[in-house]
Amino acid sequence: DIQMTQSPPSLSASVGDRVTITCRASQGISNYLTWFQQKPGKAPKSLIYGASTLQSGVPSRFSGSGSGTDFTLTISSLEPEDFATYYCQQYHSYPLTFGGGSDVDIK
Amino acid sequence: EVQLLQSGGGLVQPGGSLRLSCAASGFTFRLYAMTWVRQAPGKGLEWVSTINNTGGTTRYADSVKGRFTVSRDNSKNTLFLQMDSLRAEDTARYYCARGSDTHDWGQGTLVTVSS
Numbered sequence: 001d002i003q004m005t006q007s008p009p010s011l012s013a014s015v016g017d018r019v020t021i022t023c024r025a026s027q028g029i030s031n032y033l034t035w036f037q038q039k040p041g042k043a044p045k046s047l048i049y050g051a052s053t054l055q056s057g058v059p060s061r062f063s064g065s066g067s068g069t070d071f072t073l074t075i076s077s078l079e080p081e082d083f084a085t086y087y088c089q090q091y092h093s094y095p096l097t098f099g100g101g102s103d104v105d106i107k
Numbered sequence: 108e109v110q111l112l113q114s115g116g117g118l119v120q121p122g123g124s125l126r127l128s129c130a131a132s133g134f135t136f137r138l139y140a141m142t143w144v145r146q147a148p149g150k151g152l153e154w155v156s157t158i159n160n161t162g163g164t165t166r167y168a169d170s171v172k173g174r175f176t177v178s179r180d181n182s183k184n185t186l187f188l189q190m191d192s193l194r195a196e197d198t199a200r201y202y203c204a205r206g207s208d209t210h211d212w213g214q215g216t217l218v219t220v221s222s
């Protein structure tokens with residue numbers, strides 16, 4: 001199974017900050033990676049697929065990069081609605097696997 | 108607009124069964140694989156199962172293999188998850204999602220396994 005390791009598990013940030021979350025795969029997954037946002041009590045919302053392609057309707061302050069084993073989600077300037085938990089997921093091979101999540105909260 | 112409307116959760120005793128449904132609209136259902144993901148209370152996301160667009164290929168997590176069955180009715184744009192021999196550790200919110208890249212998600216349905 002491919003293990004997905006996210007870091008940091010949590011971070012505190014302020015509105016306007018640049019935030020970076022990383023996801024490392026235990027083996028190469030090309031660009032078969034997606035990033036989600038989840039708010040408490042809500043379903044996950046897909047932000048990015050193919051490691052770097054923004055989903056329709058997702059603000060351009062979100063961006064993704066990486067290929068192979070190392071990936072990054074960047075929020076260029078944090079907005080109040082961005083405080084949430086972020087997950088990565090690989091869809092290169094089964095079983096599909098998720099990172100452990102990164103909680104972004106208010107400093 | 109893509110919509111995935113879920114139903115069928117609830118409280119069930121250990122060893123019991125439940126069937127979850129996910130009614131899809133806003134896209135050509137028969138062209139897409141579909142995935143089930145679950146989230147135990149306060150925990151992260153866990154992949155459960157994926158079915159290909161025709162229903163001819165199914166995949167399961169080891170934790171549910173032999174107990175859960177995924178299926179679909181492309182004539183009714185509906186995805187199903189039959190859950191048998193339920194255990195306490197199956198307690199979670201279950202989500203359906205479009206594709207193996209989980210492009211769009213349902214609202215989730217809570218399954219509680221308890222006596």
